[in-house]
Amino acid sequence: MTRFSGVRGDSPGSSGPAGPRGPRRDGADGTGGAADTGGGGINGGSGGPGGRGGPGDAGGPRDAGLAELDRVVGELVERPGVSGARARQLRWVAGEIRRASGHREFPAGAGASLAALLDSPAVTAYLALARRGELRTRVVPDPARVSDASMRVRADCLELVAGAAGLPPPPAQRPVAPDPRPVVPSRQRSLLRRHLADQAGHRDADAGRVRLLALVGVVLDTGARAGELCALRVDDLADDLTTVRIVRRPQARSVSPPVTEVLPLSAPSRAALRHWLPAREELVAGLQGAKTALWVSVRSNHAGVLDEDGRASRRPAGMPLMPRGLARAYTRAVVRLNAEMAGRAGWEPLPYRLEQLRRAVLQDPRTSPP
Numbered sequence: 001m002t003r004f005s006g007v008r009g010d011s012p013g014s015s016g017p018a019g020p021r022g023p024r025r026d027g028a029d030g031t032g033g034a035a036d037t038g039g040g041g042i043n044g045g046s047g048g049p050g051g052r053g054g055p056g057d058a059g060g061p062r063d064a065g066l067a068e069l070d071r072v073v074g075e076l077v078e079r080p081g082v083s084g085a086r087a088r089q090l091r092w093v094a095g096e097i098r099r100a101s102g103h104r105e106f107p108a109g110a111g112a113s114l115a116a117l118l119d120s121p122a123v124t125a126y127l128a129l130a131r132r133g134e135l136r137t138r139v140v141p142d143p144a145r146v147s148d149a150s151m152r153v154r155a156d157c158l159e160l161v162a163g164a165a166g167l168p169p170p171p172a173q174r175p176v177a178p179d180p181r182p183v184v185p186s187r188q189r190s191l192l193r194r195h196l197a198d199q200a201g202h203r204d205a206d207a208g209r210v211r212l213l214a215l216v217g218v219v220l221d222t223g224a225r226a227g228e229l230c231a232l233r234v235d236d237l238a239d240d241l242t243t244v245r246i247v248r249r250p251q252a253r254s255v256s257p258p259v260t261e262v263l264p265l266s267a268p269s270r271a272a273l274r275h276w277l278p279a280r281e282e283l284v285a286g287l288q289g290a291k292t293a294l295w296v297s298v299r300s301n302h303a304g305v306l307d308e309d310g311r312a313s314r315r316p317a318g319m320p321l322m323p324r325g326l327a328r329a330y331t332r333a334v335v336r337l338n339a340e341m342a343g344r345a346g347w348e349p350l351p352y353r354l355e356q357l358r359r360a361v362l363q364d365p366r367t368s369p370p
Contacts, residue, residue: 066101068114069094069161076164081257083249085227085323086160093157096135100126103134118162118170127172130154194268207279207298212333214276215295215326216357217269222246222261223358226323232294234277241270283318293320297329330354 073094077087101111103125110122117123129135131151133143155174162170205213218224218232224246236245248259265273283298284291296318321329331352338349351357 062109063101063111065111065113065115065117066098068165069097069117072114072161072165076160081249083227086157089153090157090160093154093161096130096154097126099135099137100129103129105129114165115167118158118165118167120171123158123170123172127151127154205275207283208329208333209336210272210276210279211295211298212330212337214269214272215330217266217272218244219354219357221265221269222263225249225358226326226354229295230293230321230323230326233292234280234294235292236294237273241265241273280318285318287316287318291318295321295326297321297325327354 073090076082077090082090097117100106101117101122105128106125107116107121110116110119110125131146133140133146136143152174155172158170158172162168215229218229222244224232228246228248231247232244238244243262243264246261246263248261279298280294280296283296297315297320299317300315334350334352341347342349
């Protein structure tokens, strides 16, 4: 394995949830009557008479801390060690703090400095509002349902901002993470490799199955995360498919520089990739622009936005997979694979979460290449 530090494009990832903000203060303090800040980006300042001013405008000494928060987050998300997912989370938390600062429960004057925003009274009020779902900007079926995972993201982002600003860690209670799900045993991974080798040459396999075989092979060889997989380009593969270049972006509460590893690919993985690459070429053939992503969609899917007539717009097949899309595609394909493998000696159903397969490789790499 070749390992060296390096910087490349951020791995795509999921952003944290967002939602309606709480009521703003009205009265003699001059902060009332401002419009909703919307999606909650770091420049999501609100306007209006006596309000916060325009986007990104501190609006006065009372909001100097919010302006400093925007500045620190803006610098932090540009650091090489910050992934795309973490950058979105940082912007999301900054937007929530801005909305919380206008809530009646937020300590008066806490927006005057970043130190005050990250001190116990303000942090406690912010997290309490977030836990109750009062900082959302989107309508959701159960606004009060807030996950422990999102609260951990908030605590992590607050710690990152404080560290970047040279301030003490904020007093944010971080919910305990649940115990990891069971990993895939070594014997089951060996059976999976043999299945990859057996299935790689089947000409009647559809594009989704071909992609799954290649994807699982790469995961078994590298233990790559979903975001790291989505960041792969075709030119990260060696010409003879013997190696793959992975940019590691550790998930941690500190900002770590990305590390590039060049890892060997096993014979079953190489065989699966030799079938996936031509299928991928057909999928991207009719698209405009760059066509570099290794993992792409095999069918059109919902783009998450509406057109002028209110109809859901669709993305064509061949578009780069994002981490959530990749996870969903993996789950769909695993359901089918488990049905096919049922009854084989020693086979146990694969977990529906890619993360369990990845962690098994890192904990017990005995089934790695050749």
